Amino acid sequence: MTDAVHYGIKENTENKTKTTDKRKNKRDLRYLPFLLPGAVGVIVFIIIPFADSARRSFLTNITLEWCGLDNYRAVFNNEAFALAMKNTLRFTAVCLPLLTAVSFMIAYVLSKLIHARLIRSVLLFPMAIPTATMVLIWQILFADSGCINGILTYLGKGTVRFLGEGSFWLLVGSYIWKNLGYTVLLWLTGIESISSSLCEAAKTDGAGEVQCLVYIIMPSLRPTLYTITIISFLNSFKVFREAYLLAGSYPHRDIYLMQHLFSNWFAEMDLGKMAAAAVCVFTVVFVAAALLKKVWDREW
Amino acid sequence: MLVYIFFAVLCAAVMLPVIMMVLLSLNDETELASAIMPLESGKGFCAPDPLPFFPTFSHYKKLMLYTPEFYRVFFNSLRNTAVILVCQVLFAAPSAWAFSRMKSRHSKLLFDMYVIFMLMPFQVTMLSQYLLLDRLGLMDTSAALILPAVFSTFPVFIMYRSFSQIPEDVLDHARIDGAGEFTIFLRIGLPMGRSGMLAAVTLGFLDLWNMVEQPLAFIKDKRLLPLSVYLPMIDKGSEGIVLAASVITLIPAVFVFIIGQDELEAGMISSGIKE
Numbered sequence: 001m002t003d004a005v006h007y008g009i010k011e012n013t014e015n016k017t018k019t020t021d022k023r024k025n026k027r028d029l030r031y032l033p034f035l036l037p038g039a040v041g042v043i044v045f046i047i048i049p050f051a052d053s054a055r056r057s058f059l060t061n062i063t064l065e066w067c068g069l070d071n072y073r074a075v076f077n078n079e080a081f082a083l084a085m086k087n088t089l090r091f092t093a094v095c096l097p098l099l100t101a102v103s104f105m106i107a108y109v110l111s112k113l114i115h116a117r118l119i120r121s122v123l124l125f126p127m128a129i130p131t132a133t134m135v136l137i138w139q140i141l142f143a144d145s146g147c148i149n150g151i152l153t154y155l156g157k158g159t160v161r162f163l164g165e166g167s168f169w170l171l172v173g174s175y176i177w178k179n180l181g182y183t184v185l186l187w188l189t190g191i192e193s194i195s196s197s198l199c200e201a202a203k204t205d206g207a208g209e210v211q212c213l214v215y216i217i218m219p220s221l222r223p224t225l226y227t228i229t230i231i232s233f234l235n236s237f238k239v240f241r242e243a244y245l246l247a248g249s250y251p252h253r254d255i256y257l258m259q260h261l262f263s264n265w266f267a268e269m270d271l272g273k274m275a276a277a278a279v280c281v282f283t284v285v286f287v288a289a290a291l292l293k294k295v296w297d298r299e300w
Numbered sequence: 301m302l303v304y305i306f307f308a309v310l311c312a313a314v315m316l317p318v319i320m321m322v323l324l325s326l327n328d329e330t331e332l333a334s335a336i337m338p339l340e341s342g343k344g345f346c347a348p349d350p351l352p353f354f355p356t357f358s359h360y361k362k363l364m365l366y367t368p369e370f371y372r373v374f375f376n377s378l379r380n381t382a383v384i385l386v387c388q389v390l391f392a393a394p395s396a397w398a399f400s401r402m403k404s405r406h407s408k409l410l411f412d413m414y415v416i417f418m419l420m421p422f423q424v425t426m427l428s429q430y431l432l433l434d435r436l437g438l439m440d441t442s443a444a445l446i447l448p449a450v451f452s453t454f455p456v457f458i459m460y461r462s463f464s465q466i467p468e469d470v471l472d473h474a475r476i477d478g479a480g481e482f483t484i485f486l487r488i489g490l491p492m493g494r495s496g497m498l499a500a501v502t503l504g505f506l507d508l509w510n511m512v513e514q515p516l517a518f519i520k521d522k523r524l525l526p527l528s529v530y531l532p533m534i535d536k537g538s539e540g541i542v543l544a545a546s547v548i549t550l551i552p553a554v555f556v557f558i559i560g561q562d563e564l565e566a567g568m569i570s571s572g573i574k575e
Contacts, residue, residue, distance in 0.1 A: 038395030049428035150345025
């Protein structure tokens with residue numbers, strides 16, 4: 001008896017979600033003309049070509065015969081691939097948390113200042129600077145006989161090979177330099193959207209500055225964190241511009257990135273390997289994005 | 301007070317490279333040559349003068365008068381960027397509007413796919429773009445840079461967030477008054493989602509003006525290169541011209557930055573709030 005009732009209810013709600021789904025689908029159809037032009041372009045210029053290149057990953061390079069997993073085997077046995085993936089992962093693993101944390105601290109302090117506008121603009125400015133315009137200046141500053149080494153020597157600290165062993169950290173630095181302002185801006189808009197009365201109310205109840213930060217501000221910034229993670233991740237791949245323009249196709253092995261590998265294989269027209277490696281990188285990014293979304297969608 | 305000192309130092313450090321570039325471009329030939337000599341000889345260290353002893357615009361003059369290809373390359377960058385941005389808005393704004401209004405599971409799935417492809421580095425789609433462009437016979441043409449960029453999903457993502465801020469009630473009122481979906485988009489959607497669209501255009505400009513990967517892969521003809529790849533290719537020994545060209549390349553980006561900065565903030569305010 002109870003079972004029957006139970007099932008009855010279940011069936012009922014199932015039907016309901018189905019009908020609302022149908023209604024939603026029907027309602028959505030009127031937006032199809034808006035969506036279609038862009039979506040057709042995305043499908044024709046991005047998705048289908050990618051599927052095609054994924055197919056290529058199972059074919060031989062020139063004769064285009066089926067070769068099973070040979071390309072993947074070649075990629076996984078390739079030392080350059082291992083090095084490039086390791087470096088790229090290391091770069092992302094260092095930069096994302098570093099940028100997020102540093103920018104949050106700066107944004108939090110800035111949100112308490114009155115004259116924050118100018119500082120914000122100055123910090124934001126590097127994102128407007130094309131990489132190519134800075135190449136010569138980076139060399140003057142960071143070359144073995146550059147300014148910075150001059151100053152270090154003057155201070156008796158010896159020289160650092162910024163374009164050699166130190167290149168990984170130079171790249172991290174340039175990533176932070178370029179993206180700090182934008183990330184600070186994202187945090188600031190997030191912080192400013194939290195009503196200040198919340199914190200004040202908490203403080204009259206005896207909460208301290210730190211408690212306010214940890215229990216009120218930080219939890220409300222979860223959506224901002226999501227946006228920041230996505231945008232910083234996206235931009236982390238663009239350090240290739242600095243790395244390539246400063247050090248060329250074969251930089252110091254610490255900054256030989258996945259991007260270098262692809263462009264070198266492309267120059268050699270090693271398309272089979274490229275296709276297989278593209279599928280691998282796609283999978284890694286896909287899994288990372290799916291995980292991020294899962295964390296984001298979870299109820300907290 | 302200590303905080304202000306910290307920020308003053310930080311800001312100075314951030315701006316230093318740019319200030320240095322502008323000042324060095326005003327140095328005269330001999331002063332510049334002696335400043336950067338250690339780069340080639342490896343002896344001693346670079347020590348550019350903080351203030352040029354004989355400020356001069358001679359490098360700019362040389363660039364303008366004796367480097368005609370600079371105009372062409374500058375125009376390439378300008379045209380590519382403008383065409384891409386206009387097309388991006390034409391395609392992305394309606395798409396973003398549709399995504400922000402659609403509620404079904406299919407549309408959410410498609411949007412997730414857009415985000416996934418947005419996150420992919422260029423190198424993942426490099427081969428597929430090459431195969432497509434090669435088949436279309438567009439390799440080594442400006443279209444190879446323009447066409448794939450037009451359908452970038454990044455502007456859709458940015459615009460989507462600001463369109464989603466518009467409450468459905470507003471649209472329902474318009475519907476009751478007899479407005480069609482297209483009118484609603486033009487009269488309500490576009491004006492209310494303005495900041496998101498301008499933010500997308502500003503971010504798009506700054507990124508496209510800095511385009512490196514695509515021309516490197518798809519363009520061999522030097523006459524079709526954009527500034528962002530041409531600049532580092534200027535001959536060694538004409539550093540003055542490189543600096544002058546760099547400053548001129550920077551100007552449009554600064555211009556867009558100054559105009560777009562407020563929109564960037566406004567566009568981000570709407571996107572910071574949860575949908």
